[in-house]
Structures are given as structure tokens and as C-alpha cells.
Amino acid sequence: MARIGVFICHCGLNIAGTVDVGRVVEAIRGYPGVVFATDYRYMCSDPGQALIQRAIAEHELDGVVVAACSPAMHESTFRQAAAAAGLNPYRVEIANIREQVSWPHQGEPQRATEKAIETIASLVEKVRYDEALEPLTFPVTRRALVIGGGVAGLTAALEIARGGYPVLLVERAERLGGHVAQLSHLYPTLEGSEAHLAPLVEAVTSHPLIQVLTGAEVVGWEGQVGHFTVTISGLPSPVDVGAVILATGFELYAQQHLPEYGGGRYPDVVDGLQFEAMLKAGEIRRPSDGRPVREVVWVQCAGSRDPTLHRAYCSKICCMYVAKQAALYRRLVPEGQAYVFYIDVRAQGRGYEEFVRQVMEEYGVVYLRGKVSRLVERNGALEVWGVDTLSGQAVRLKADLVVLALAAVPAAGSEALARLMRVATDESGFFAEAHPKLRPVESFTAGVYLAGAAQFPRDIAESVAQAAGAAAKVLQLFARKEIVAEPTVATVDEELCAACGRCIEVCPYDARAMHPWKALATVNAALCQSCGACAVACPNKATTVKNLSPEQVLAMVEAML
Amino acid sequence: MAREGAGCGLTQGPKRVILPVVEHGFPLRALVVGAGIAGMQAALEIANAGYGVVLVERLPSIGGRMAQLSETFPTLDCAQCILTPRTVEVGHHPHIELLTYAEVEAIVPEGTGFRALIRRHPAYVNWDLCTGCGYCQEKCPTRVDAEFERKLGKRKAIYTLSPQAVPNKPVIDQEHCTFFQRGRCRACERFCPTGAIDYAQEAQLVEVEVGAVVLATGYELYDLSRMPEYGGGRIADVIDGLAFERLLSASGPTSGKVLRPSDGTVPREVVFIQCAGSREPERHLSYCSKICCMYAAKQAMLYRHRVHEGQAYVFYIDIRAAGKRYDEFTQRAMEDEHVVYLRGKVSRLVREDGKVIVLGADTLSGRQVEIAADMVVVAPALVPRPETRRLAGMLGLPTDEHGWLLPLEPNLHPVETIRPGVFLAGTVVGPMDIPETVAHASGAAAMVLSLFSRLTRAAEERDG
Numbered sequence A: 001m002a003r004i005g006v007f008i009c010h011c012g013l014n015i016a017g018t019v020d021v022g023r024v025v026e027a028i029r030g031y032p033g034v035v036f037a038t039d040y041r042y043m044c045s046d047p048g049q050a051l052i053q054r055a056i057a058e059h060e061l062d063g064v065v066v067a068a069c070s071p072a073m074h075e076s077t078f079r080q081a082a083a084a085a086g087l088n089p090y091r092v093e094i095a096n097i098r099e100q101v102s103w104p105h106q107g108e109p110q111r112a113t114e115k116a117i118e119t120i121a122s123l124v125e126k127v128r129y130d131e132a133l134e135p136l137t138f139p140v141t142r143r144a145l146v147i148g149g150g151v152a153g154l155t156a157a158l159e160i161a162r163g164g165y166p167v168l169l170v171e172r173a174e175r176l177g178g179h180v181a182q183l184s185h186l187y188p189t190l191e192g193s194e195a196h197l198a199p200l201v202e203a204v205t206s207h208p209l210i211q212v213l214t215g216a217e218v219v220g221w222e223g224q225v226g227h228f229t230v231t232i233s234g235l236p237s238p239v240d241v242g243a244v245i246l247a248t249g250f251e252l253y254a255q256q257h258l259p260e261y262g263g264g265r266y267p268d269v270v271d272g273l274q275f276e277a278m279l280k281a282g283e284i285r286r287p288s289d290g291r292p293v294r295e296v297v298w299v300q301c302a303g304s305r306d307p308t309l310h311r312a313y314c315s316k317i318c319c320m321y322v323a324k325q326a327a328l329y330r331r332l333v334p335e336g337q338a339y340v341f342y343i344d345v346r347a348q349g350r351g352y353e354e355f356v357r358q359v360m361e362e363y364g365v366v367y368l369r370g371k372v373s374r375l376v377e378r379n380g381a382l383e384v385w386g387v388d389t390l391s392g393q394a395v396r397l398k399a400d401l402v403v404l405a406l407a408a409v410p411a412a413g414s415e416a417l418a419r420l421m422r423v424a425t426d427e428s429g430f431f432a433e434a435h436p437k438l439r440p441v442e443s444f445t446a447g448v449y450l451a452g453a454a455q456f457p458r459d460i461a462e463s464v465a466q467a468a469g470a471a472a473k474v475l476q477l478f479a480r481k482e483i484v485a486e487p488t489v490a491t492v493d494e495e496l497c498a499a500c501g502r503c504i505e506v507c508p509y510d511a512r513a514m515h516p517w518k519a520l521a522t523v524n525a526a527l528c529q530s531c532g533a534c535a536v537a538c539p540n541k542a543t544t545v546k547n548l549s550p551e552q553v554l555a556m557v558e559a560m561l
Numbered sequence B: 001m002a003r004e005g006a007g008c009g010l011t012q013g014p015k016r017v018i019l020p021v022v023e024h025g026f027p028l029r030a031l032v033v034g035a036g037i038a039g040m041q042a043a044l045e046i047a048n049a050g051y052g053v054v055l056v057e058r059l060p061s062i063g064g065r066m067a068q069l070s071e072t073f074p075t076l077d078c079a080q081c082i083l084t085p086r087t088v089e090v091g092h093h094p095h096i097e098l099l100t101y102a103e104v105e106a107i108v109p110e111g112t113g114f115r116a117l118i119r120r121h122p123a124y125v126n127w128d129l130c131t132g133c134g135y136c137q138e139k140c141p142t143r144v145d146a147e148f149e150r151k152l153g154k155r156k157a158i159y160t161l162s163p164q165a166v167p168n169k170p171v172i173d174q175e176h177c178t179f180f181q182r183g184r185c186r187a188c189e190r191f192c193p194t195g196a197i198d199y200a201q202e203a204q205l206v207e208v209e210v211g212a213v214v215l216a217t218g219y220e221l222y223d224l225s226r227m228p229e230y231g232g233g234r235i236a237d238v239i240d241g242l243a244f245e246r247l248l249s250a251s252g253p254t255s256g257k258v259l260r261p262s263d264g265t266v267p268r269e270v271v272f273i274q275c276a277g278s279r280e281p282e283r284h285l286s287y288c289s290k291i292c293c294m295y296a297a298k299q300a301m302l303y304r305h306r307v308h309e310g311q312a313y314v315f316y317i318d319i320r321a322a323g324k325r326y327d328e329f330t331q332r333a334m335e336d337e338h339v340v341y342l343r344g345k346v347s348r349l350v351r352e353d354g355k356v357i358v359l360g361a362d363t364l365s366g367r368q369v370e371i372a373a374d375m376v377v378v379a380p381a382l383v384p385r386p387e388t389r390r391l392a393g394m395l396g397l398p399t400d401e402h403g404w405l406l407p408l409e410p411n412l413h414p415v416e417t418i419r420p421g422v423f424l425a426g427t428v429v430g431p432m433d434i435p436e437t438v439a440h441a442s443g444a445a446a447m448v449l450s451l452f453s454r455l456t457r458a459a460e461e462r463d464g
């Protein structure tokens, strides 16, 4: 006979404000197999956990149900607490009576209380059938792959190598440095870009543990955290790595997408990177006829912040580099005039606001608040048509040169790379972080981390900090010789399996395969995400997910009815 | 696990506890100062790699500012809900030695690392005996304004910051305790079931050797009292952004209802003022505080979720919404929640007939505007904490003219300092939102990990 304990959390008023916790305790006390039931204000707190641990010892519990918030919150908290008290952690289940009961049923205490009882009963049934499992362990290949050799990739590679682990750095272009290699100077200090980048590139290329492959790309991919097998163009055989950092950066939205600004037809309408090249050359001349330039107009948010026609998001870096470029232009051509069309000036960072103010006041750059509606060419001269929303007046400016601060979009090919590596992307095509706030450098795929503008446009300082953060994840992984994984994965009953292969077809994670010589389907436990698709598809009931057997599910459903 | 020792002669003082040194003859342990989201993130990264961490927090419990927030932009998930798993993990981590209600007294370089002296303030509660049952707080007769609630709520003289506090152990605020002030009461002692109250408890000095230091002491808000133009903190219904977070918070003093501090009524018109003290080199601070545009949009939105028929106004100079889904978020505030954005600066707030009259200019229409608001929420500049300067002084670290700690170099070395082995995490270097703080703190941890990993691997090779 089972000896199950049930612990019901009030979560302050989050649960107890709606659910009649006292009634739930009474009802569940009489449930078959339940030998102990109690409630507490905050079960996740130290005293709450101590209460569970005491009850495990005193009542010799062999299973525990904690009725509280979503298992995503505290399943591991309670499992660890139980393990410390000597109970197998896989015989601890969470009944979610907050997100699934008290929150959606606010104002219906009666219904909420009943539903809480049903939910708990169902989890009691689950625990009854739960096997005491041991976590799985896998070895880790302690070598990292970094994809992309911009400042983000370079920083990540260097930090991992400095930690003593070998790194393979794959860069698609012929040289390292990414976009920063194309910049003349950096905001807000206006120091030369090369002076900053060169030592980093030098440190990477001279590090004995870093192997740099330029002109190369990842073309083949399999495996899982701790052990990926990667095929790289130009390398004779696949390489094994334990972790991967995606640092493929960004590129600029093509002018062709912006017919309102000439769609790339006007030679004297350039993008921010082309203007950087001019600054680098130390000479600003019109591309069309090589004449010096007297009036330059910058158009911010070109393709950004425009959900109807272009990209809905703000590209984050352009406000600052426009201010920088306008200042550098004025420094280079003191008699020239610089105009900037903007919606909001986004200058957020140390010294950024002060820098923009200086650009306006000391460098004499004229800022016009408004959107440029069109660029037109009349008699060989460019005209910028816009509105100054501060004066409410239409403005028409003649310009020798127009610089478009184009939206930053994901690097070409990153969608394909994401598909190959099975890494999620967001609605704009940037790699998606595992949690928007608390897991900004992790992807949804274990062992794959994100650095720099590949996740979202950002400037150098932020890219570098994030890249170091991604390196921390890799160093953390490599500090352990093994990876511990959940044992609640799919298993195959060899007696029942007919080797029909249905499971292999349906598995979204490539975790299923045919045994190399036996007529039997196998499970790669490291890849299995316990989704259960194979268990459903199996016509012979040979495949089940550990601690989610058909009898178990049936019992759980019956308890709800 | 700690041994008592004679100390290293850093300062004179109470009895000392010396935390033992770990492994290989050098301390593979980091000192992290400040346990906000930055300090916790750095501590967890280091501890999860198997190295030791001593995490020092000035307050009785961890979480920092994030623990005070209601819901967070741009996804509006509840701050407490995403924070609690982290605080619990930190609280239980076998490799993290958590020293709350403590401050760093001194740090000196030693060998390849540092020796630090940490002062634990007396809680007047023996935390080893305390079970966190909360009876003492129930029975304590003395109510005082709660700092954590930005003075919009009360706490007792014996208190924890919140019911979810980690560690969930109370401290007695000597200044307000009836027993300490007048020699009688002892109610908490009488009711404490485990006899944990200890009025004779003394400060304790903990001495620790570490191989690296991470500073994560966070930020403060520019005080309303310094802004006479916004009432100088003397108008009850003019509050700052953190106070408004407490009003919005389900576990706050009003259980998440938006009520006016003056009379407890529901405000129908609320004005939010951005850039208060920021971007004002003449009168206040020159810099932009980076996060207030976003949190003002969030607060205006959340206000509308609580008070459906309410009207929110936001005064701004530029809307700075640069980040994944940030611009879209402010767009939603305007379009879905009908928040009225007014481009311009508020010149004055005056109290009149139970209302707060907001006088300002709309630079888009070129007109003066006057709004009779029920409540005004000011988004003050973020400023460094004054104590951070002292820490910087001990380590010889430079700050900028405002007191923010300076990284080694702003572009390519954003988490390192001029002192090898000392790193910076989160808002101690300047305003940041949570995601940037977390990434930055992981970055600081990377520096510690690569350092420790280098040492470990060298030792592994040496020892075969």
C-alpha cells in the first residue's frame, strides 16, 4: 500500500484567496493511499520545505504531491528537498493549483476548490505508479564551436580558450572582425575602431587553443548537448564539440526594400556602412561624380519602427552611429552642413546622451524631428521631403549625399542555420533566447548559446558582455565531466516492438532510430524531450515514456472524473 | 564548517569566523558583493561550475530591486514569480555561502587573490533556531514605515522584507524596537516557539580568502526631495516609480490595487513623468537613465489593466524603447491602452483641491498643457549607491563623475576593471534593464570562471 503525503500551498493569497485550502486538505486526507495531508502559507520557503522533510521521515512517506504553482517554478526545489530527506525525487509530483486553478478561476471559489481536489487526486494516482528513477549521465566533449568571428564570437572564443579549453572558430568571411572591422571610429569616444579590434583579433589568432577557420561554414549537424558532431565546409571530416556559440551577427536591410527612398537607384543615397568606409578613407565624396559634399542628410529608422511596411522593431544602434557619423563628418568637413531626421533620439548608455547633446551643440548638427516621406531626384540633385513635427512644417532639403540608417536584420543564412541546428528564432528571424529576462544568452536548445547581434541588434559593449556571458555557460558546462539529464524519457519494450519505424517518423527531436542490427527501435535519451509523440504513434504499445505509462495516465484521468 | 580564528589584523573588532580555504592551496572561491539579480546570476554561474561563492548582501534577504517590481516589461511576467526560483536556488546552493544582513568591511589583495573582512550585523535573532514561522512579526506591537514598500506600507520592528524572503529569517530593527528603546516589551521573545530571539547578539566578523571579487551593488533612485519642481517629496500623491511598483504588486501594501496614498481612493487620471532628474545637466544629472521610458510605459499599461476607465498620460522627451519587442511594447501602450503620450517637460506640480495640477509644455503642439491629475508617478534618474564608492575606494577602482564604477574599457572590456581579479556585474556600472543586467553578470562570471578554470587545469596538469 502506498504511503503518499500531500502538501498544499497557500501561496499567500494567490491560491488560498480563491481555493478553500482547508476543505481540500480534508477531502484529500481520505483519498486511498494518502497517509498525510497538510497545508502551509509558502511551501517553497525554507520552513515549508522543512515541513515536507519532517513529514517524509515521521510518516515514512514513499511518495509526495505538492499542490502549488506551476512545476516550472519549483518542481526541482521540492524534488531536491525530498531527495535530501531520503525520498527518490522522481516520486515527487507537483499539482499545479495556481496557474491552472486559482488564477483562471478567480471569483469561482466553489469550482476552484473542486478542481484543486481533482487535480491533486490525479497527481496522487501518478505518484502511485511513479518509478523511483536515477538521473542519466552523459560524457561531455570539452571543446567548443563558435560560429561567427565578429566581436561577439571573438570574445566568446577567447574567454573559453583562456579557461583552458580548445575552441574552433568558424567565420564565413575571409577575415575576422565582422562589422567592427568596417567601422572608422566608435561612439561615444570617437576613438579609432581598428585600435580596439586589432588586439582582440591578435589575441584570438595567436591563442594556442583556438583554431580559426575563415571562409568556412557549418553544413552538417547532429547530436546533443555535450556531444555535437558538426560538418564544416573545407574540413575533411566532421568534428566533435560539446557546446556551440552562435555569433553570426546582423546585416543591413537592403535599400531595394525602400522604394520611398529610391530603392537603391540613386548613387548618392548610401547606407551607414558605406559612409563608414568613406570616413575610413578620410574623404567624403559623392559616389555619382566624386565631387565634395556640402550638405549631408541622415535618415534614421529607415526600415525600422514601421510595422506596416518594414520591420516593426527599433534597430537600437542607428541613433548612436548616426550621431557619431554626423560628428565625424563635421570634423572632416567643417564647412559642411549635417542634418538628421529622427523620430526619437535613443541615446542610452554611459556618456551617450551627453555625446548626442555635444553633437547638436558643439558639432552643430541640425536635428529635425520627423519622418522623411520621400527622396526625389530633380535635375540631378537629391531632395529630401519630410515634415518637422516640432514646427509642424513641411521641409524640403537639398542634399549632396543622403545616408540611410537602415534596419539591422539577421545575417543572411541564419534562418537556414537555425533550421539545420534546430534552434528557435523569433518573429524577426533573430535567434530566440530561452527566457527574455533571465536566460538572455541561452537558446532553447541545450548546449547552444547566443552572443551579440545574432540575438538582437546591439552595440559593441553589449555584444561583448553578452558574449562573455555565453562563454560562462560553456565554461560551466565544461567544468563538469558529465551532464546529468532527466531519466523521464521514452523507453521501448523489446518484446512488443515490431520495428515498424512509426516512432522515428513522428519524433520532432530526432531522438528515435533503428537499432544498427536488431529489429528494434531505439531512444537517444539525451535528445528525447519526453513529448510523448512516439508513445502515441506506436501501434504496438511498445514505446512508453518513463513515469507516464498508459495505466498511469488512465488512472490520472479517472481521478479527474 | 567555519573555524574561529585570530584574524588577519585588518581591523579590531568582534569575534571572527574564518571560512576555510578550498582546494589546491589557492582559493577557488569568489566573493560576490550585492545579491540583486546581477549578484545572484554571477554567484549561480560560478557555483554551478563547482567553485565556491561567498555572497554578501546588505539587506536581510536577497533579490535586490527586482524583488520590489510588479510585472516586468516587455512580457509582463510577474517579477516575483520568475525571481523566486532563483532566490531559492541561491539560498540552497551547496557551493554558495550566503551572508545576508552583512557588509564588506575591508578587502586587501593577498597572494593571487584577496582577503576580505565581512561584518554581519546582529539580527537579534538566532537564525539557526528560527524556523521562519512569523509569530514574532505577528505579535510585535511596533509598526514602522517599510522601506521595502517605499513607505507606502508598514512593517513591524521585527521583520522580513517579504513573505517570500530568502532567507526567511527576521531581524530586529533596534532603532524602533520598544525593548531596545525603552527596556520593555519582549513580546517576540515570549511568543517565539523556538527561543530564537537573542537581544544580546553581537555583530560578527567573517574573514574569507577569495580568488576573485564581483561587485554587484546595484542602483538607487534619485530622491524626490532633490526635485522641488515635482513637489520635493512633500505631495503625498506624487510618488516615484518604485513606489508605484509596490502599489501594482500583488504582494504589496494594497494587494495590487492602485490607490492614492493620501486618501486610498482609486485615481482616475494618472500622469507619468519621464526623465525626472535625468538629461538635465543644468539642474540635475546629465545622463539618460536608460530604463525609465520602458518602465513608465509598463506602469501606464498596468495601471490601465487595474483601472479600466482610468486615463494615463506620459510626459516624455524621446521615447527610448530600444530592445527586443520594446518599441512594439510602447506602441501597444498607446494603441491598446490609449495612453496619451505628451512630448514635453513638466515645469511644475501644484496641489489643489485634492488634485495634483501638472503644468507643462507640449512641444509638438507648441502649447502649454495643464492636467488635473489624481496621482503623479515620477520616473527619477537612477543613481549609484553611496556605499559603492567606499567599496571602490577599498579596491582602488575608479568611478565616473556620478559615482558609477568604471569598467576597464567601455567597448571591449565592459565587465573587467583596472584591478585583475575584480569584475563588475549589472547596474553597478550604470542603468540597465534586467536582461542586460543578467547577460552582463554572466559576463562577469565568465571572467571568474576562465580564471579559476585556468588555475584548476594548471593544477591538474601539475598533479598529473
Ligand SMILES: Cc1cc2nc3c(=O)[nH]c(=O)nc-3n(C[C@H](O)[C@H](O)[C@H](O)COP(=O)(O)OP(=O)(O)OC[C@H]3O[C@@H](n4cnc5c(N)ncnc54)[C@H](O)[C@@H]3O)c2cc1C
Binding pocket: A147, A148, A149, A150, A151, A152, A153, A170, A171, A172, A173, A176, A177, A178, A179, A180, A183, A185, A186, A187, A216, A217, A218, A247, A248, A249, A250, A251, A272, A273, A276, A317, A321, A324, A411, A412, A413, A414, A417, A451, A452, A453, A454, A458, A459, A460, A461, A463, B411
Ligand atoms: C554603420 C554602423 C556603425 C556602427 N558604429 C558602432 C559604434 O561606433 N560603436 C558600437 O559600439 N557599435 C557600432 N555599430 C554596431 C556594431 O557593428 C555591432 O555592435 C557589432 O558588429 C556586433 O558584433 P557581432 O559580433 O555580434 O556581429 P557582426 O559584427 O555582424 O559579426 C558577425 C560575424 O559572423 C559572420 N557570420 C555570419 N553568418 C555566418 C555563418 N553562417 N557562418 C559563419 N560566420 C558567419 C559574419 O561574417 C561576421 O563576421 C555600428 C553598426 C553599423 C551598422
Ligand SMILES: Cc1cc2nc3c(=O)[nH]c(=O)nc-3n(C[C@H](O)[C@H](O)[C@H](O)COP(=O)(O)OP(=O)(O)OC[C@H]3O[C@@H](n4cnc5c(N)ncnc54)[C@H](O)[C@@H]3O)c2cc1C
Binding pocket: A437, B033, B034, B035, B036, B037, B038, B039, B056, B057, B058, B059, B062, B063, B064, B065, B066, B069, B071, B072, B073, B074, B102, B103, B104, B216, B217, B218, B219, B220, B241, B242, B245, B291, B295, B298, B385, B387, B388, B391, B425, B426, B427, B428, B432, B433, B434, B435, B437
Ligand atoms: C521603477 C522601476 C521599474 C523597473 N521595471 C523593470 C522591468 O519591468 N523590466 C526590467 O527588465 N527592468 C526593470 N527595472 C530595472 C531593474 O530593477 C534592474 O535592471 C535590476 O534590478 C538591476 O539589478 P542589480 O542586481 O544590478 O541591482 P539591485 O537590484 O539594485 O541589487 C543590488 C543589491 O546589492 C545590495 N547592496 C548594495 N550595496 C551593498 C553593499 N555595500 N554591500 C552588500 N550589498 C549591497 C543591495 O541591497 C541589492 O540587494 C525597473 C527599475 C525601476 C526603478
Ligand code: SF4
Binding pocket: A300, A301, A302, A304, A305, A313, A314, A315, A316, A317, A318, A319, A320, A343, A344, A345, A346, A405, B322
Ligand atoms: S536606434 Fe534610433 S534610428 Fe535606429 S531604429 Fe531605433 S530609434 Fe530608429
Ligand code: SF4
Binding pocket: B136, B139, B140, B141, B142, B156, B157, B158, B172, B173, B176, B177, B178, B179, B180, B184, B185, B186, B187, B188, B189
Ligand atoms: S521586543 Fe521589539 S521586536 Fe520584539 S516584539 Fe517588542 S518591539 Fe517588536
Ligand code: SF4
Binding pocket: B274, B275, B276, B278, B279, B287, B288, B289, B290, B291, B292, B293, B294, B317, B318, B319, B320, B379
Ligand atoms: S530612459 Fe527615457 S525616461 Fe529615462 S532618462 Fe532616458 S529618455 Fe528619460
